[in-house]
Amino acid sequence: MIPAALTPPHAAGAVRWQQLWREAVRDPRELLALVGLGDVATGMSEAAGEQFALRVPRGFIARMRHGDASDPLLRQVLPLDEELRPAPGFAIDAVGDSLARAGQGVIRKYRGRALLVATGSCAINCRYCFRRHFPYGDETAAAAGWREAVALIAADPTIDEVILSGGDPWSLSTPKLVELTDALAAIPHLRRLRVHTRLPVVLPERVDDELLAWLGSLPWPVTVVLHANHANEFDAAVDSALAALRGAGVTLLNQAVLLRGVNDSVDALADLSERGFRAGVLPYYLHQLDRVQGAAHFEVDDERARELHRALAARLSGYLVPRLVREVAGDPGKRPL
Structure with missing residues (x-):
């Protein structure tokens, strides 16, 4: 018998991902108790949690080091006093999303x-999220059955790739995703579909048979861009979910954010690339932090970032070295550093 902890997330009889989503921890004090810590020692902030709520699946918490206030997974999700300190140059719309709006959620x-x-939904709220202030209530492409978004894409023959983002697009039910891709399939100039998602890493149970069947039915090549920042985010359940995605013909890439206190060392970055590759994921981007309000304590300066990237390139094979980039509003692509 396969131990319950190693049961493939997509297998028949696996716990439904929606139930695990509902059971996610939302109370910072509960999170700290689960990892054997007290709130005073960690700098935990209730006020920061009220501004941007805590949400973290219990399976992700199980990968944190017990009793370690500096754990790199804990640091990504715990609301801290540092988020409330004014930081010049940090903005609500850090990457110019509002200026690039083309239609409802597009x-x-x-x-x-x-x-x-x-x-706007995610299974986990990362404290450095560049869309933590985004007006999701007014701006989601799923509104009104995707009609405005699909019509906009159909009317522009220069668009050959659709990117699903969020929030996390795989927080939507699979029938809702089918609704979208059925409409997109009627657009002859589309050639590729890309999905940016953190769920296979933080809630691998989302990769169920229904999702895999949907992926296998799509008429385009599909690339899934995952988001893992530290090697400890991978475990047997994540490996199983990623193997299932590869089996469905999906190309797997990873983009990480360079985060102070999480992965700002050559060892941590090398471990991330190597652990991801063992799970069938190629490194894609290493992003410099988007300068969103509340995230200044994660910033690594550009000189240090370049130094780390050079050291990483000297250590690893080229295909294991992600591109070091920054997103700058108005640029025609990610800006290399």
């Missing part, structure tokens, strides 16, 4: 691509 920044803000 962002057009780069030629040939349309990004759909599919939903």
Whole structure:
């Protein structure tokens, strides 16, 4: 018998991902108790949690080091006093999403691509999220059955790739995703579909048979861009979910954010690339932090970032070295550093 902890997330009889979503921890004190810590020692802030709520699945918490206030997974999700300190140069719209709005939940920044803000929901709230202040209530492409978003894409023959983002697009039910892709399939100039999602890492149970069947039915090549920042985010359940995605013909890439106190060392970055590759994921981008209000304590300066990237390139094979980039509003693509 396969131990319950190693049961493939997509297997028949696996716990439904929606139930695990509902059971996510939302109380910072409960989170700290689960990892054997007290709130005073960690700098935990209730006020920061009220501004941007805590949400973290219990499976992700199980990967944190017990009793370690500096754990790199804990640091990504715990609301801290530091978030409330004023930081010059940090803004609500850090990457110019509002200026690139093309329609209801549609962002057009780069030629040939349309990004759909599919939903505002995520299974995990990362404290450095560049869309933590985004007006999701007014701006989701799923509104009104995707009609405005699909019509906009259909009317522009220069768009050959659709990117599903959010929030996390895989927080939507699979029938809702089918609704979108059925409509997109009627657009002859589309050639590729890309999904930006953190769920296979933080809630691998989302990769169920229904999702895999949907992926296998799509008429385009599909690339899934994951988001993991530290090697400890991978475990057997994540490996199983990623193997299932590869089995469905999906290309897997990873983008990480360079975060002070999380992965700002050559060892941590090398471990991330190597651990991801063992799970079938190629490194894609290493992003410099988007300068969003509340995230200044995660920033690594550019000189240090370049130094780390050079050291990483000297250590690893080229295909294991992500591109070091920054997103700058108005640029035609990610800006290399």
